Amino acid sequence: MTKHLDPNIRHDFVLLFDVVDGNPNGDPDGGNMPRTDVETSQGLVTDVALKRKIRNYIATYADYEAASDEEAARLKIFVEHRGVLNDQIRRAYIAEKIPVGTSAKAVVEDNKVLVPLRELKPYLPTAFVFVDNDEESGEVDATLEYSGELSEDELKEFYEFDVVAESFKQNKAFSKFIKDLVKKAGKPEKNRLNAEKAQKWMCQNFYDVRMFGAVMSTGLNAGQVRGAMQLTFARSIDPVQPQDLAITRVAVTDAKDREKLQTIGRKTMIPYGLFRGHGFYSPHLASQTGVNKKDLELFWESLVKMWEFDRSASRGMMAPRGLYVFSHDNKLGCAPAHKLFERIQIPKLQDQGIVPRQFTDYSVQVDDQNLPNGVTLTRLIEG
Known part of the structure; x- marks a missing residue:
């Protein structure tokens, strides 16, 4: 059957x-x-x-x-x-060659900007593309491009991320460079056909979208399924009777507790x-x-x-x-x-x-x- x-x-x-x-x-x-x-x-x-x-x-x-x-x-x-949901939606736009925004690009000519960019490269959202043409020689020959796709909340989260916020605080030139670049970029044109095209790709490629549905309008818009x-x-x-059980640990968390014979942990069941x-x-x-x-x-x-x-x-x-x-x-x-x-x-x-x-x-x-x-x-x- x-x-x-x-x-x-x-x-x-x-x-x-x-x-x-x-x-x-x-x-x-x-x-x-x-x-x-x-x-x-x-x-x-x-x-x-x-x-x-x-x-x-x-x-x-x-x-x-x-x-x-x-x-x-x-x-x-x-x-x-x-995972990052907006990065997943971006895959649909890239695969279907749909514009992810009106991008802006700038040449990095100031070492006060280049140095922190090199340090923060691993933390840049995928919406930013940093191309460092001659990092080893130390020469100023680099570009930063921003796709324009991030929402205000996403940009705020990026700006407030610990290492980024610290760099902005200590380096006003770097902060101004990034925010000026973001202002030059724009959002993608709202296009229902593009959203439907991206949504179709998401359904074809993601099992849980097909089976359970998803809200995919949080960044780049792929609609709701x-x-x-x-x-x-x-x-x-x-x-049922939930129980909170005490357990003993022979290891300690901090060095200052080294002299303790044991510490107490919890298990629930x-x-x-x-x-x-x-x-x-x-x-x-x-x-x-x-x-x-x-x-x-x-x-x-x-x-x-x-x-x-x-x-x-x-x-x-x-x-x-x-x-x-x-x-x-x-x-x-x-x-x-x-x-x-x-x-x-x-x-x-x-x-x-x-x-x-x-x-x-x-x-x-x-x-x-x-x-x-x-x-x-x-x-x-x-x-």
């Missing part, structure tokens, strides 16, 4: 996964404690956390398992770890939690972003395998426990998603006075009888 691989029909799915003695998704606003619903104490894992795992798996697949360079080229990741695949938060079946999340695939949106059969196949594969590439001491033991895909035989669907999801029931153990500590404590009940006409259930993983 391969209906779940058809990108031209609607799919709704239920994902089950569990965690043992780990933190599945820390809350930075709560000291990185596991996220919970404050009223029910059920554990929460955000859609963003799940998509991070999917992105990481796709990137790993592209590096090691892609069948060809052409396939790998379609699997780039837009939202990379520590609504992704074909949408995920919900995952919620634990029963309440939940003893056990079985989580349930949902997702929805829209073939209408997929046709706009260019999702194909292989994209869909890799998505289901990532939900099963991504846990193996996200191991860490803080995660504990996480594993997929169920992936149930309801496939409709048309684009609009044959039944409401919530009615299909109700066919998968997991009774709460707290109602029976049981404290869950392993997956086998639960009984997953799947009603696959008398499915609505046109709906097929595919069980990609169980247990």
Whole structure:
């Protein structure tokens, strides 16, 4: 049965996964404690956390398992770890030969400008192109070009960056040179056709843009894309009890603490939690972003395998426990998603006075009888 691989029909799915003695998704606003619903104490894992795992798996697949360079080229990741989104959008403009701005270029004739430029070259945004023709000889023979693409906020961030701000403070000539050059440059002409052209390139080349969508109007404009695949938060079946544990370290952070026998650290975790999340695939949106059969196949594969590439001491033991895909035989669907999801029931153990500590404590009940006409259930993983 391969209906779940058809990108031209609607799919709704239920994902089950569990965690043992780990933190599945820390809350930075709560000291990185596991996220919970404050009223029910059920554990929460955000859609963003799940998509991070999917992105990481796709990137790993592209590096090691892609069948060809052409396939790998379609699997780039837009939202990379520590990546710069505007730099990614700029790639589309460069690839499609779309102007990134009205550039300005100046010859660097003053050593008071040339010296700090050489020192700050690694920190210059990609919108600045510094060509130093004779750096070794020390002669003044260099140019600086600015594309004009950065927003006011981006320029402010560049100006306030530690090493840049210090150079501006100590060297007024350098500060004036850079800011005068920026004033001479201009923004690219607002052109809907160019934005649509860049957006098409982004969809063709970035897997997560095709699948999840993206806002790509933060710098150079590539518009906004609504992704074909949408995920919900995952919620634990029963309440979880986050724990903050003290650990001892035999190493110290600062030399002044060398005489201490040990220092104290913290680890946060939940003893056990079985989580349930949902997702929805829209073939209408997929046709706009260019999702194909292989994209869909890799998505289901990532939900099963991504846990193996996200191991860490803080995660504990996480594993997929169920992936149930309801496939409709048309684009609009044959039944409401919530009615299909109700066919998968997991009774709460707290109602029976049981404290869950392993997956086998639960009984997953799947009603696959008398499915609505046109709906097929595919069980990609169980247990």
